[in-house]
Amino acid sequence: MTSDNLITEPALLSVLQAAAQARQQSLAILDLLEQYHARDTETTPESLLDDQLALSKQQKTLNTHLAKVRGLNRKAVLSVRATKQETAEARQEIDSLHLSLQNLYYEQRHLRGEIGGCDGYDHRYRQLPMVSEEEYLSRHPDQVDATEHDLTIARIEDERLARQELEVQRLELVKRKEALAKETLAKKEELGRLDTAMEKWLGGQDAVRKLFEAREESVAGIPQPQTV
Known part of the structure; x- marks a missing residue:
């Protein structure tokens, strides 16, 4: 089972999707740089300018993806913090309910004991x-x-x-x-x-x-x- 199957939160999925796009863009820039180095000997001033423009365009696209990743990551971090806070509050409420349930259980057991004692009590009216x-x-x-x-x-x-x-x-x-x-x-x-x-x-x-x-x-x- 992959991490994609484990993660179902929409905010985290959007972060992973933006990170994947940024990764693909980074790989595209690396491929482009490899192509430039492969034909370095045949580079003319005109082609070098075209390559620089293309690389700059790719970097801008990468920066856009990275900015999106940062924004989504910040949003996801804040969402995680809020979720942790909600989880902590829910846990406290559950603990409180559990404690109340335990108290009710002890009180129920005590009352049952009292009822049993009353049922078995040899009251004077029976005599x-x-x-x-x-x-x-x-x-x-x-x-x-x-x-x-x-x-x-x-x-x-x-x-x-x-x-x-x-x-x-x-x-x-x-x-x-x-x-x-x-x-x-x-x-x-x-x-x-x-x-x-x-x-x-x-x-x-x-x-x-x-x-x-x-x-x-x-x-x-x-x-x-x-x-x-």
Whole structure:
């Protein structure tokens, strides 16, 4: 593969074309000089003047080609510099995009790890003794089309309301228990007072009984009068 096949840039191709023309012109001048030297012995003043004119014409043509080559070369050099600048800017942009892509990749991997951790996390709501999904839907048929996330939130809320109601009932039972305990204590105290009063009353009855028994004994010891 030749250099002509490798180079496809129009500006560089124009430089190569102008350089080829200048080369051909230089070769033509060299051929012309060889012809002059070959017939140097037969040169007349008239022919020498014609040869000088022809050589001057060829040199002017060569200078034209060389000027064109210089101009195109300068233009190509400036184009190459601009291309290098554009390439450097494009490379910086690509590097920046690559860095952003790497950051996105790391962030994606981090988020996937977080999502995996959340999926595998044993959340406390899974330990709640909630009613089954079938039972909940049987009581709330309007939520049959709800998503799993919304359905779980609704079941947790239903469980919260049920527990609040049970807590209210528990507090009411506690109040009733305390009231019954106070009432029982009051009755126990009242029974204690009655027991004390009864014991006192029974103690009094025992003293009266003993008094009557003593009197009966004393009466029984007096001799009875005899009849004639």
